[in-house]
Amino acid sequence: MALHTQFIAALAKRPASTVVNGLRTGSGSDPDAGEFAAQHEQYLRALEDSGVSVMVLPADPGYPDSVFVEDTALCFADFAVVLRPGAPTRAGETASVAEALSAWYATIDHLEAGHVDGGDVLWTGREVLIGLSQRTDPVGAQALSDVLAAHGLTPRIVETPPGVLHFKSDSTSLDESTILATTRLDDSGVFDGYTVLAVPLGEEAAANAISINGRVLLPAGYPNTQAMLLDAGYDVVTVDNSQPQLIDGGLSCMSLRIPGN
Ligand code: CIR
Numbered sequence: 001m002a003l004h005t006q007f008i009a010a011l012a013k014r015p016a017s018t019v020v021n022g023l024r025t026g027s028g029s030d031p032d033a034g035e036f037a038a039q040h041e042q043y044l045r046a047l048e049d050s051g052v053s054v055m056v057l058p059a060d061p062g063y064p065d066s067v068f069v070e071d072t073a074l075c076f077a078d079f080a081v082v083l084r085p086g087a088p089t090r091a092g093e094t095a096s097v098a099e100a101l102s103a104w105y106a107t108i109d110h111l112e113a114g115h116v117d118g119g120d121v122l123w124t125g126r127e128v129l130i131g132l133s134q135r136t137d138p139v140g141a142q143a144l145s146d147v148l149a150a151h152g153l154t155p156r157i158v159e160t161p162p163g164v165l166h167f168k169s170d171s172t173s174l175d176e177s178t179i180l181a182t183t184r185l186d187d188s189g190v191f192d193g194y195t196v197l198a199v200p201l202g203e204e205a206a207a208n209a210i211s212i213n214g215r216v217l218l219p220a221g222y223p224n225t226q227a228m229l230l231d232a233g234y235d236v237v238t239v240d241n242s243q244p245q246l247i248d249g250g251l252s253c254m255s256l257r258i259p260g261n
Contacts, residue, residue: 003077004125005175005211009258010052011075011100015040015067016059022247023065023087025165029246036243040067043254046239051213052257057100063093067244068253071117071135071166072097077259079107081147086115086135097256104258109147114140119166119253125176128153129190131160131167158190165248172209172252174216174234180225182207197232200224208250210257217251 015037020030047054060066065087072094074081082098085091101108117135121128121144128148130141138157145155160167161184170185178195179186182204186196199206199222206222216229220238229236241251 003259004123004173005213006260007050007052007212007257008260009104010047010054010255011057011069011097011258012040012044012047012054012255013057013067013069013096014059016061016064018061018064019067019247021064022249023089024247025163031243031246036067039240039243040254043239043241043251046217046237047212047255049237050215050217054255055100055103057096060093060096063090065090065247066093068119068249069093069097069256070253071119073101073256074118074121074123075101075104075256075258076123076151076153078105079109079151080105081109081111081144083116083118083144084111084114084140085117086133086137086140087117101256111140111143111147113143114138116140116144117166118256119168119250120160122168122171122173124173124179124194126154128155129167130155130157132157133160133164133166135166136160159188161185161188166253168208168252169248169250170204170207172207172211172216174209174211178232180207180209180216180229197228200228205245205250208252210251210255212257219245219251 120131120136148155170182203222206225210217215235219241
């Protein structure tokens, strides 16, 4: 199993009641705070059942989107990077996450310029793809690229399809050679050299999954993607994510997974 899909721990944050005011690209209905919290609990159980110990930070009502901790930092085996989220209302989410990460990391770098959301950064095990998006700008992408290269990783700055919030809204690294992705992202050629499992049309939201300790956590409600992954030999566990999806949240967005080393 590739290192980048093996994890010992995860960091999450409880959704605040203000999650109903979370940012969204469309004009969809508000999530229900109670149902969101219930689905979040199930999500935490699914992570624990996958063999990680989960640290859960208290809710932060001042930041409606703060449940989506993935956007605030990156976690590698030997170091973490605290990011600068691109939405102004999310800039203050990083402090509590940075403090919590010191439980695992002696080395924590900080992005010094521009903006990057963690949802735009895909570590494939071979390289780190940094997707330019509405949230991740060229200055931030280059600054992150420099940090990662200094740690011996191989960064590559790429494009996110128009209208897609984050690069990882449309992609997941299943293992070092295989990517789960939407056709609209795969068609860009960004994954040339990888085996791509394309989610069937109409199931685009299933492209955001989590490959963790030999299983794939997949949002519930995407039977064709589930069947494709099962056929390909993956162990699939579904998690109801309908509430986070109302505000553009995928499964990966709600935790930072800490690799073992
Ligand atoms: C936002 O727009 O920032 C949140 N409502 C959703 C963030 C989802 N995060 C992610 O894809 N990594």
